[in-house]
Amino acid sequence: MSGFNALRELPEGPGYGPGDVFVLFGELFARGYANGLVEQAKERGMTLIGATVGRRDKDNVLRALDPDELAQAEANLGGKILNYPLWAGFDMDAPTGGVSPADMIAKVKPTEWQDFKLDWDQIKAAQEAGINRFRTSLTQMVSELSGLIPKGANVLFAHTMAGGIPKAKVFLVLINRAVKGSGERYLPSVDLWEHSDLGHLAALNYDAITADTFLELLNSTGGIREQVAQGGGSCSYSGYGYHGTEILVGGKYQWQTYSPYLPGWSKKRLEDHARQAFKQGIKACIYNCPEIRTNSSDLFSGVELPLYPLLSALIxxxxxxxxxxxxxxxxxxxxxxxxxxxxxxxxxxxxxHPLMQPYYADFDGWPKHNTREMAEYMLEQSDLIMALNRDKKDLVTDHLSNLVLESSGRIMFKDITNPKAPVQWLGHDIIAKDLNGAH
Ligand SMILES: NC(=O)c1ccc[n+]([C@@H]2O[C@H](COP(=O)([O-])OP(=O)(O)OC[C@H]3O[C@@H](n4cnc5c(N)ncnc54)[C@H](O)[C@@H]3O)[C@@H](O)[C@H]2O)c1
Incomplete structure (x- = not known):
């Protein structure tokens, strides 16, 4: 398991306090991982500052939040939102005089996706338009942020952005078939991801959002690092990764993973960005976190199966x-x-189960595509176990997800002031130790 680096001891960390600044780079959704960090920032009396991805009107043009949306977002965060639309990715960006990738694929039918070919020069132009738009907003945001950091403050930048499925009807159908399909509806994820232009487009968009926004954050805040250092403080950068999790299987901790984790290649790229920054002396760490159920992960049925053994780890x-x-x-x-x-x-x-072992035994080969047998088995077990809940709106996994996000926030908060490595895994062992110690 080359590169696997689990955080085994609870960090003591000086942590943060009143006067320090917490910057959330991404939006806060009700069940999202970021809530764990936001809670910690509030408990410590830090100043909270947030970002927005902006909103799109009917014509799809990206805009900042309107006054009502802004007030709601600020109340939700409990802090000021810097209102510059940071929607990342390029699927909805058209270069001057050109068309956006979303428009290029808008009419592709689910029956013809395999033969559909993209014009890669136009895609490259859209990529450039997307990154230029993102950088313009980011520069404005960073400039306003710089004026809000008091002398002597420490700053924690918490990156949470992830996503990448291009906005088009055909993708909803294809992704659903690749991650939730069984029988005739099953679509091998490898066919979509490796052998089609649509898959290649999605992979690039995933990189832009899930990985490269972290790099953009690091690059755009060099001035703030200097400003903060001159005041005697320091800046840290946390990010959420996913690269499988150690959980209890047969009474022993074992690394396992959800498959097919299509953003996995982008998550590895995100790890590389943190490694590069760390080499340059920047306090940056990607925390590879356990599987929980959130707005973003709900699409991946079966991703919750590793969550249940947290109960055994707690004991x-x-x-x-x-x-x-x-x-x-x-x-x-x-x-x-x-x-x-x-x-x-x-x-x-x-x-x-033997069907799962090729996935769990090959850390170095991660991420892997699914097979029909494995996908069907996982989806069937996921449904059977979900059906044991009395109320679909009050699930065992909801409770366990809340415990994990609370705990990971606490662990990351202490560790990030002085991370020992740029990429660390939080397994069920450390999460359970933290929860038992904190309650
Ligand atoms: N849910 C899990 O099981 C799990 C496990 C490990 C790591 N993570 C990671 O945790 C982080 C938070 O995810 P979450 O599961 O809490 O879900 P979430 O839906 O609460 O968070 C997703 C984040 O991505 C941002 N985002 C989405 N599309 C974007 C775009 N086009 N441009 C910019 N930002 C965009 C949203 O604003 C939000 O902050 C992600 O990096 C995710 O990959 C999740």
Whole structure:
């Protein structure tokens, strides 16, 4: 497992305090990972500053937030939003006199996607238009931000941006078939991703949003790093990665991964950006975080299967009342005749199934595409285990996701003031240790 670097000990970290500044680079959604960091920033009395991706009107033109939207976003964050639209990616950007990639593919039918060919010169022009637009907004945002940082403050930049599926009907159909399809509807993810122009376009857009926005943030805030250092403070940069997670399987911690994780190549690129920055002495770290259910991950059915064994990890890591209480809370969410013990046995049987082993045994070959047998098995198990919940709006995975995002926020907050490496994994072991210690 070359490059695997799990954070094993809870960081002591000096952390942050009143007067320090927390900058959220991405928007805050109700269930998103960023809530864990925002909570920590509030608890520590930091000044919160946020960004926006902007909004699009009917004509698809990107704009800043209107006064109502701005007031709502600021109330949601509990801080000032710098109102410059930072929508990343280039799928909706048209170069002067040209068409946007989204318009180029708007009429592609789900039956003809494999033979559809893009004009790559036009795509390159759209890429340039997209990055120029993003940089213009970012420069304005950074200029305003610079005036808001008090002398002596430390600054934490928290990157959260991820995404990349080009906005077109055909993609909704294809991605759904690749990650949720079974039987005749199954589409091998490798066919979409590696053997079609549409897949190549999506991969580039994923890079632009999921990985390169982190680099743009680093590059655009060099002046702020100097300003902060002159005042005696320091800047840190955190980012959320995904690169599989260690969870309890058969009573032992084992690395496993959701497949096909199509943004995986971009997440590796994101890690590389942090490695480069770290080499230059910048405090930057990508924290590869566990699978949880959020607006963004809900598309990937089965991604929640590694989350359930957190209950076992809580007990293994010297769990006391808090750990047993979590099992009871989750038990109460199940239909009458079911038990958490049964549920965890089913999840363990999934993770030890021979179909999953080629994915779990090949860290160096990550990310991998799915097979029909594996996809069908994972989706079937995901549905069966979901069906054990009494109420679809109050799931075991909702509760566990909240625990993970709370804990990862706390761990990252302490570690990022002085990270020991540019890429670190948070497994269920450290999450469980943190939760048991904090409650
Ligand atoms: N959910 C998981 O299981 C999981 C696991 C590990 C890492 N992560 C990572 O955590 C981070 C937050 O994701 P989340 O799952 O909490 O979901 P989320 O939906 O709450 O967050 C997604 C973020 O991406 C931003 N975003 C989306 N499209 C964008 C675009 N075109 N331009 C700029 N920004 C854009 C949104 O503003 C938001 O801040 C992501 O980097 C994600 O990859 C998630």
């Amino acid at each position: 293994k890591e010297e769990g006391s009342n808090f750990a047993y209480l979590q099992t009871q809370i989750c038990q109460d969410k199940l239909v009458d005749e079911e038990t958490i013990e049964n549920l965890l046995n089913k999840v363990d049987a999934f993770h030890t």
